[in-house]
Amino acid sequence: MEANIKRAARIICQSTNTIALTGAGISVESGIPDFRSPGGLWERFNPIEYGTIEAFKANPERVWQMLEEVSHLLASARPNPAHTGLGRLQELGLLHTIITQNVDHLHHDGGATRVIEYHGNAKTLSCLWCNQRYNTDELEGQIPPKCSCGKILKPDVVFFGEPIPTKALKESYELASTCKALLVLGTSGEVAPANMLPQTAKSTGAAIIEVNVEPTVLTNYLTDIFLQGKASETVTKLVREVETIITESQQNS
Numbered sequence: 001m002e003a004n005i006k007r008a009a010r011i012i013c014q015s016t017n018t019i020a021l022t023g024a025g026i027s028v029e030s031g032i033p034d035f036r037s038p039g040g041l042w043e044r045f046n047p048i049e050y051g052t053i054e055a056f057k058a059n060p061e062r063v064w065q066m067l068e069e070v071s072h073l074l075a076s077a078r079p080n081p082a083h084t085g086l087g088r089l090q091e092l093g094l095l096h097t098i099i100t101q102n103v104d105h106l107h108h109d110g111g112a113t114r115v116i117e118y119h120g121n122a123k124t125l126s127c128l129w130c131n132q133r134y135n136t137d138e139l140e141g142q143i144p145p146k147c148s149c150g151k152i153l154k155p156d157v158v159f160f161g162e163p164i165p166t167k168a169l170k171e172s173y174e175l176a177s178t179c180k181a182l183l184v185l186g187t188s189g190e191v192a193p194a195n196m197l198p199q200t201a202k203s204t205g206a207a208i209i210e211v212n213v214e215p216t217v218l219t220n221y222l223t224d225i226f227l228q229g230k231a232s233e234t235v236t237k238l239v240r241e242v243e244t245i246i247t248e249s250q251q252n253s
């Protein structure tokens with residue numbers, strides 16, 4: 001692992017344009033379960049009944065049983081060293097943008113300055129019937145939260161069957177098409193169209209560096225350097241090695 005950390009750190013230092021794609025695994029150590037690992041959200045809530053826009057329209061009260069549990073986890077979650085480590089890479093000018101599938105806002109809370117929320121975020125809610133929008137903290141405690149028109153509100157996160165926000169889709173594709181290195185952290189790579197971004201980056205010559213506790217569908221056919229381990233300790237090691245390289249190059253110059 002140490003040799004791969006050094007290789008990955010050298011790529012990050014030499015790359016003129018590195019981006020990251022993150023998934024739920026980067027927030028597991030912040031107390032938010034992922035979706036597809038044992039004990040994950042989709043093991044306890046059937047995604048067909050709780051995760052699709054059709055399910056929400058048909059039975060919003062039931063979907064809010066899951067959303068209530070998730071919103072309590074989001075409220076108490078704090079960024080872990082993986083979030084703050086990526087924020088540090090941005091501060092060093094070595095990580096252009098983080099494209100995240102997560103809706104927990106923890107990259108921002110961890111100091112990241114350029115983040116694309118590919119699946120929206122849970123900070124606002126909208127009414128599917130009258131289009132009014134509310135800030136989540138305006139509706140503290142109301143479960144399920146209701147619009148002034150009386151209908152149940154939906155968090156502004158992308159459910160299965162909904163489109164990716166156009167701006168996020170376009171910007172992410174452009175970044176993946178032009179980056180020189182792509183860090184992929186804590187995602188199973190199971191869900192389109194986010195899982196097309198590593199393919200896009202690879203096809204235009206980017207180096208793919210993957211951080212995960214286990215191999216994924218991406219590992220054997222796309223990944224150039226697989227750093228197996230928990231995101232927080234792996235990113236911490238990576239950033240420490242990057243800073244060592246920077247210090248040594250400053251001393252030699």
Ligand code: APR
Binds near residue numbers: 029
């Ligand atoms: N460190 C690193 N990786 C981890 C950790 C950890 N501490 N814990 C779990 N993982 C890995 C798992 O091995 C898995 O590969 O994170 C990945 C999480 O995969 P998923 O649960 O499928 O989450 P994600 O890839 O983000 O799902 C994509 O699916 O349900 C939709 O909209 C939802 O954004 C989500 C999308």
